[in-house]
Amino acid sequence: MSEAATGESAVRVHTAVLAIGGNLGDRLANLQSAIDSLADTPTLAIAWLSPVYETAPLLAEGADPQDDYLNAVLGVTSALPPDMLLMRTQAIEEALGRTRKIHWGARTIDIDIVQVDDLVSDDPELTLPHPRAAQRAFVLAPWHDARPDDVLTGAGPIADLLAALGGAAAQGAARRDDLELLLP
Template sequence: MGSKPLFYAYIALGSNMGDRERFLQDAIRQLDTHEEIAVSGRSGIYETEPVGVVDQDPFLNMVIEVETSLSAQALFDVMVRIELELGRTRELRWGPRTLDLDLLLYQDTVQDDPFLILPHPRMLERAFVMVPLVEVMQERGAEQAAFMAAHLEQLDGKEGVILWKKI
């Protein structure tokens, strides 16, 4: 990534259609292949109950940490392109999807552009995001790990209950 400054970001991945694990692994590989993105940490993969539209198959969810020289918007653009390439269907909000990529955090950026809100506006309510996020942050010794862990305790598994940790 040359001599450009590097930024940290956390990305949530979810899939509940087709070969779910394959979609997650392919998305990670595509992100890591980008010359300005390096995947620097990953959580385990969790199977979780669907939140929102509950009458759908369980999800696999995980969170990765990336180092990037891209801006938040440029990183998000890459994520959207990967979602489209891996064939995500977008018919129903909170409905089934082959691959969903959400940008949770980009450094300590706070912004409310409706196309890219940071931190992700619903992350603190979702066990399927917070459990793997805390796991990867603690592993990486990230600055905000303790803050996120405190939020996780308050969550008490209300939304997106973890069914089991797969890997």
């Protein structure tokens, strides 16, 4: 019997990797609040969570100095399609005080969608996979700690990508075992 005949519809569940970070206010509390908000999202479940890393900010030339970031990476499953997941992450950022005045500026929270399934998209609203993830130790190192065998779509194994950068320390990313994020 078809889905239409039974009144049921198939719901596609997506697997996504998200990178979170922030360098304003109580950095660890802001990351935890983002995780808690994601966990409160209907049809979304957090599957795994990386350790916390501290990273020097990436500064645009001439930018004002900033405090270091705390970063983590998490995997989620969700029935939200990628564009709705983006809307949800942006709503969480806004609720946690994120402003978008300065590109690469200081922020309370940043939630990047690194990849969704094996989708490839050059949509300017949501480019997948994230166009700079393969060059960022603050994404690759925590992700590798949590899921060392994962692959960044179109770029290769995250272990190889991290090694090509010279490891986490080469980009100023340091694991903070004294800080812990909790799955709700």
